[in-house]
Amino acid sequence: MKTFALRPDPDRTPSASPRQPTEADRSEAEALLGGLNPVQAEAARTTEGPVMIIAGPGSGKTRTLTHRIAYLLASKQAWPSQILALTFTNKAAREMRSRVVDLVGDEAKGMWIGTFHSIFARVLRREADHIGFSRDFTIYDSDDTERLIKELMTRYGIDPKRVTPRSVRSAISSAKNAMVGPDEYARLAGDPFTEAASKLYTPYAAALRKANAMDFDDLLGWPIRLFEQHPDILKEYQRRWRFLHIDEYQDTNRTQYVLAKLLAADHHNLCVVGDDAQSIYAFRGADIQNILSFQKDYPGAKEIRLEQNYRSTQRIVRLADAVIKGNAKQLDKTLWTDNDEGDPIVLMEALSERDEAQKVERTIRDIRSRTGISWSDVAVLYRTNAQSRSIEEALRRGGIPYRMVGGTSFYQRKEIKDALAYLRLAVNPTDEASLLRVINTPTRGVGAKTIDQLRDYATEHRVALWQAVQDPGGAGLSARASKAVEGFGFLVSRFASKAGTAPADELAREFIQETGLLQDLRDQNTPEALARLENVHELLNAVAEFAGGDPTGEPRTLSEFLQEVSLVADVDRLSDDENRVTLMTLHASKGLEFKVVFVTGLEEGLFPLAKAAQDATELEEERRLLYVGVTRAEEALFLTYARSRYRYGDQQSSVRSRFLDELDGEDLLRTESGGKFESRRGRFQTSDGGFGDYGKMDPNYWKQSLRPDDGKTRPRTKTVEAARGERTIVYDEGEAQIVPGVQVHHKSFGNGKVISIEGAGERAAATVNFKSVGMKKLKLAFARLQVVG
Ligand SMILES: Nc1ncnc2c1ncn2[C@@H]1O[C@H](COP(=O)(O)OP(=O)(O)OP(=O)(O)O)[C@@H](O)[C@H]1O
Numbered sequence: 001m002k003t004f005a006l007r008p009d010p011d012r013t014p015s016a017s018p019r020q021p022t023e024a025d026r027s028e029a030e031a032l033l034g035g036l037n038p039v040q041a042e043a044a045r046t047t048e049g050p051v052m053i054i055a056g057p058g059s060g061k062t063r064t065l066t067h068r069i070a071y072l073l074a075s076k077q078a079w080p081s082q083i084l085a086l087t088f089t090n091k092a093a094r095e096m097r098s099r100v101v102d103l104v105g106d107e108a109k110g111m112w113i114g115t116f117h118s119i120f121a122r123v124l125r126r127e128a129d130h131i132g133f134s135r136d137f138t139i140y141d142s143d144d145t146e147r148l149i150k151e152l153m154t155r156y157g158i159d160p161k162r163v164t165p166r167s168v169r170s171a172i173s174s175a176k177n178a179m180v181g182p183d184e185y186a187r188l189a190g191d192p193f194t195e196a197a198s199k200l201y202t203p204y205a206a207a208l209r210k211a212n213a214m215d216f217d218d219l220l221g222w223p224i225r226l227f228e229q230h231p232d233i234l235k236e237y238q239r240r241w242r243f244l245h246i247d248e249y250q251d252t253n254r255t256q257y258v259l260a261k262l263l264a265a266d267h268h269n270l271c272v273v274g275d276d277a278q279s280i281y282a283f284r285g286a287d288i289q290n291i292l293s294f295q296k297d298y299p300g301a302k303e304i305r306l307e308q309n310y311r312s313t314q315r316i317v318r319l320a321d322a323v324i325k326g327n328a329k330q331l332d333k334t335l336w337t338d339n340d341e342g343d344p345i346v347l348m349e350a351l352s353e354r355d356e357a358q359k360v361e362r363t364i365r366d367i368r369s370r371t372g373i374s375w376s377d378v379a380v381l382y383r384t385n386a387q388s389r390s391i392e393e394a395l396r397r398g399g400i401p402y403r404m405v406g407g408t409s410f411y412q413r414k415e416i417k418d419a420l421a422y423l424r425l426a427v428n429p430t431d432e433a434s435l436l437r438v439i440n441t442p443t444r445g446v447g448a449k450t451i452d453q454l455r456d457y458a459t460e461h462r463v464a465l466w467q468a469v470q471d472p473g474g475a476g477l478s479a480r481a482s483k484a485v486e487g488f489g490f491l492v493s494r495f496a497s498k499a500g501t502a503p504a505d506e507l508a509r510e511f512i513q514e515t516g517l518l519q520d521l522r523d524q525n526t527p528e529a530l531a532r533l534e535n536v537h538e539l540l541n542a543v544a545e546f547a548g549g550d551p552t553g554e555p556r557t558l559s560e561f562l563q564e565v566s567l568v569a570d571v572d573r574l575s576d577d578e579n580r581v582t583l584m585t586l587h588a589s590k591g592l593e594f595k596v597v598f599v600t601g602l603e604e605g606l607f608p609l610a611k612a613a614q615d616a617t618e619l620e621e622e623r624r625l626l627y628v629g630v631t632r633a634e635e636a637l638f639l640t641y642a643r644s645r646y647r648y649g650d651q652q653s654s655v656r657s658r659f660l661d662e663l664d665g666e667d668l669l670r671t672e673s674g675g676k677f678e679s680r681r682g683r684f685q686t687s688d689g690g691f692g693d694y695g696k697m698d699p700n701y702w703k704q705s706l707r708p709d710d711g712k713t714r715p716r717t718k719t720v721e722a723a724r725g726e727r728t729i730v731y732d733e734g735e736a737q738i739v740p741g742v743q744v745h746h747k748s749f750g751n752g753k754v755i756s757i758e759g760a761g762e763r764a765a766a767t768v769n770f771k772s773v774g775m776k777k778l779k780l781a782f783a784r785l786q787v788v789g
């Protein structure tokens with residue numbers, strides 16, 4: 001098995017002392033700070049000791065962090081491998097890495113930049129044997145853990161109707177995040193629900209261990225235990241990572257806080273940046289105290305405040321300020337901007353969610369035609385995923401290309417989860433959740449009864465289910481069932497034995513081929529099954545692409561691929577080179593920025609959510625969420641609400657959000673349901689309403705402020721993403737979709753049928769069976785296929 005070694009670094013001995021900078025190094029590093037204002041530069045220059053940058057949105061916190069890392073490298077104070085930077089999403093990590101590389105060059109690639117989960121998963125793989133796991137442990141997502149808990153509930157006689165597996169999962173997860181172990185939890189248990197959850201906590205942990213699996217919380221909990229039990233290992237990491245950075249510190253939970261503290265305990269070189277007013281993950285255990293008590297935890301910490309906002313117009317900054325003023329508790333901060341006054345913020349009232357979506361769509365189109373901005377400059381934000389449906393519909397009808405973060409993401413699709421379960425078994429056959437998932441997928445005659453027998457055998461002999469699979473005779477199975485189980489066991493062990501040596505892509509391709517998954521989909525031969533088939537191919541492409549190399553060019557293993565897949569969040573799959581409108585929840589928008597932003601669904605019961613309306617603390621969190629949303633906007637901001645909405649199966653009338661009533665300022669331009677624009681200063685009036693008429697207010701309205709598009713022409717060919725990641729519906733205006741099964745016309749080859757689509761975006765290619773020349777694989781960007789019929 002290829003070990004998960006640290007990148008080759010000039011510094012193979014982690015304890016090596018920092019390099020000695022020369023004068024030239026210093027001045028080169030100093031030049032990098034030219035892109036920062038004096039306060040930001042001071043923060044970047046303060047490389048020793050604890051530093052906290054606490055500042056409002058758009059003030060350059062993330063930018064400062066990036067420059068600080070570049071400065072450390074350029075001034076030769078640190079080797080790349082001595083830098084640890086923890087971000088909230090993998091996307092943010094990627095961006096930070098590439099910006100640092102832009103600033104100081106390829107040498108920087110060995111830095112440790114990632115999310116808490118991905119960095120510590122890496123650590124755990126290296127140190128797995130110290131805590132009784134093997135390095136190929138599987139990471140269970142919430143779906144896997146819920147299944148496991150459900151199964152345990154049956155075993156322990158807890159009625160899933162009375163207590164849902166999901167609520168138990170979330171209770172155990174909260175306990176883990178707060179570092180409350182099973183015993184303490186049991187002591188705290190007072191009500192029937194907590195008692196039920198407490199009964200399952202220990203067996204759940206045991207089941208994970210037996211399956212050589214960890215859930216997300218374990219990826220943070222186990223390193224703490226590792227470090228506590230093995231001070232020597234902790235010491236090694238303290239010496240290795242001499243400079244620690246954490247972005248979005250306001251959203252760290254207890255375990256993340258403890259990890260940072262352990263790692264910084266020796267050298268105290270910890271730089272955190274955050275904004276208490278943007279803390280929006282309390283429901284996942286984020287603890288704002290981590291910011292508030294930084295000074296106490298790290299005596300002598302240098303505190304830096306940034307006050308200039310570089311992102312947004314004056315009006316947006318003022319409005320954001322009005323939003324957050326509604327909250328009683330927050331650190332005192334000043335935020336100002338040198339940017340233009342900007343356009344008024346528009347408040348749009350709609351009659352229904354459908355009307356709202358239409359108004360959003362028409363406005364986007366209108367702005368685009370007036371100013372030529374890119375689709376990708378626009379984001380539509382909402383409180384709950386369910387709201388995306390009507391917006392998607394409107395955009396699709398209007399032919400506006402978009403991408404959606406969340407929803408049924410690629411890796412949650414059934415066929416992908418099935419294929420992944422096989423791949424997980426190849427690296428860790430004891431993974432019970434995966435085993436149960438595919439032992440009879442595709443059907444091979446292993447029924448529920450057989451599985452029960454296997455499970456009984458495993459329980460009785462205190463072994464993993466996998467062992468039972470390998471001894472079907474011993475489990476007392478019928479001859480037929482035995483044969484089926486044996487076949488499955490043989491298949492898995494054949495590939496498991498190769499997992500250590502065979503290249504990841506080859507292994508994955510052959511294994512999936514032999515599982516029969518592909519054949520099964522081919523046999524079904526429905527357009528749906530073919531699309532699924534296409535997805536599995538896309539997964540295999542992803543493995544191949546991944547296996548090709550990491551940022552330093554080293555090939556990577558299947559186990560690493562699986563880890564990456566487990567840890568990507570939906571927002572991570574957003575790539576920046578696609579020209580589409582972005583749809584996402586307010587939570588997912590954290591840290592991002594767009595020229596034009598719509599915050600939709602500002603209604604009581606939706607935003608704020610109904611349950612938050614009753615609770616002062618939760619209400620403040622909702623308000624912070626709105627604050628995060630409005631501060632994503634650089635130049636134009638729209639707030640929308642609908643007077644009625646389809647909810648809980650009914651069209652219900654709704655009341656505009658209380659948050660809007662807190663915003664009655666001059667910066668707000670209202671459009672009432674009659675379609676009239678009405679300015680508080682009476683500047684603008686239109687009679688016939690609707691956002692197609694927005695420009696009547698002033699022909700140059702948008703031109704004044706929005707910077708034009710980059711002017712690049714983009715291929716007008718319609719592409720379909722075989723969906724790596726997002727549920728993306730992609731097309732250029734007016735053209736129908738090219739998907740497997742449709743008839744297309746090519747100007748040289750004539751008519752043919754699309755068999756499959758591979759790749760995505762500009763690289764998308766279609767395999768088409770032409771009547772004239774048979775099978776051809778064509779790049780969609782060049783082939784200019786027309787859908788016929
Ligand atoms: N000194 C500066 N000069 C020019 N542009 C800057 C400067 N500082 C920040 N910016 C720009 O302002 C925008 C916001 O910066 P950044 O994303 O780092 O802010 P932030 O404080 O991290 O915001 P958030 O709280 O939303 O995460 C970015 O486009 C960034 O490049």
Ligand SMILES: [Mg+2]
Binds near residue numbers: 062
């Ligand atoms: Mg930021």
